[in-house]
Amino acid sequence: MATTATITLASADIAxxxxxxxxxxxxxxxxxxxxxDQTTGLNRxxxxxxxxxxxxxxNAEGNDLAGKVYIVNKATDPTLYISVxxxxxxxxxxxxxxxxxxxxxxxDVSADLKVAATNWTASTGDIPVEYALFxxxxxxxxxx
Amino acid sequence: xxxTTAAISIASDITDDSLGVSNTSTLYTAGTTTGLSTMxxxxxxxxxxxxxxLITTGSVSTTHAYxxxxxxxxxxxxxxxxxxxxxxxxxxxxxxxxxxxxxxTLYGGDWMWMPWxxxxxxxxxxSVATDMTVEYQVFS
Numbered sequence: 001m002a003t004t005a006t007i008t009l010a011s012a013d014i015a016x017x018x019x020x021x022x023x024x025x026x027x028x029x030x031x032x033x034x035x036x037d038q039t040t041g042l043n044r045x046x047x048x049x050x051x052x053x054x055x056x057x058x059n060a061e062g063n064d065l066a067g068k069v070y071i072v073n074k075a076t077d078p079t080l081y082i083s084v085x086x087x088x089x090x091x092x093x094x095x096x097x098x099x100x101x102x103x104x105x106x107x108d109v110s111a112d113l114k115v116a117a118t119n120w121t122a123s124t125g126d127i128p129v130e131y132a133l134f135x136x137x138x139x140x141x142x143x144x
Numbered sequence: 145x146x147x148t149t150a151a152i153s154i155a156s157d158i159t160d161d162s163l164g165v166s167n168t169s170t171l172y173t174a175g176t177t178t179g180l181s182t183m184x185x186x187x188x189x190x191x192x193x194x195x196x197x198l199i200t201t202g203s204v205s206t207t208h209a210y211x212x213x214x215x216x217x218x219x220x221x222x223x224x225x226x227x228x229x230x231x232x233x234x235x236x237x238x239x240x241x242x243x244x245x246x247x248x249t250l251y252g253g254d255w256m257w258m259p260w261x262x263x264x265x266x267x268x269x270x271s272v273a274t275d276m277t278v279e280y281q282v283f284s
Binding site: 004012023067095098105111 | 146147148149150151152153154155156157158159163165167169170172174175176177179180181182183185208209210212214220221223225226228229244245246247248249250251253254255256257258259260261263264281283
């Protein structure tokens with residue numbers, strides 16, 4: 001049950017010579033060649049709050065286990081962005097169309113992945129966000 | 145300005161019905177449709193398990209960037225802890241009160257891609273001191 005992730009970065013003109021980076025990784029459990037075996041699947045939410053919301057809650061059981069998180073801002077207005085943070089630490093802004101794919105090791109129980117539709121207003125409309133988590137043995141169900 | 149694209153494709157058969165996700169984005173300056181103009185591409189060999197600043201805020205002149213980090217090792221037991229926050233000496237605090245926050249662990253063969261608000265440095269801690277190579281690119 002493999003999960004593979006491929007990124008391709010390309011530019012014909014950001015440097016004197018073309019840039020073309022492509023890398024595929026197979027998502028494995030921490031420090032092994034065993035495949036990750038759990039996922040939240042692909043989720044879609046519509047953000048309409050300028051305050052931070054927990055997108056994926058950290059779990060003590062996940063401490064230092066392998067996890068990969070994919071988040072994409074599906075808005076089409078280039079000015080609309082979401083702010084992404086882990087715990088109290090801001091990471092960056094995903095503008096319309098932007099995605100991120102990061103490891104997430106839940107080093108502490110407060111290491112929630114949080115998002116905010118920082119420049120949302122009633123007139124901008126909701127910001128659709130899609131996300132998926134691929135992980136190993138940890139129970140991420142809130143009430144399990 | 146330059147035209148730079150980032151594309152991702154994820155394929156998974158963890159679930160009974162396989163999952164496929166793909167997305168391509170053009171990299172723009174914050175809130176515009178103006179292409180980015182700067183790229184930094186670095187390969188480093190790290191020979192210590194100390195946490196060090198990998199990408200400093202001073203190396204980027206904007207407040208919106210994209211970062212690609214790759215662990216090219218073929219050994220899955222060799223990994224990097226990737227943190228965000230300013231490393232001071234051998235400690236893990238940037239101002240004496242705020243610890244660096246670990247984003248995650250890049251095992252051998254893993255890569256990551258994320259936006260960066262250039263508020264704090266991106267730090268790295270190798271798992272072994274035997275010349276681990278890390279590759280990164282910053283687009284801004």
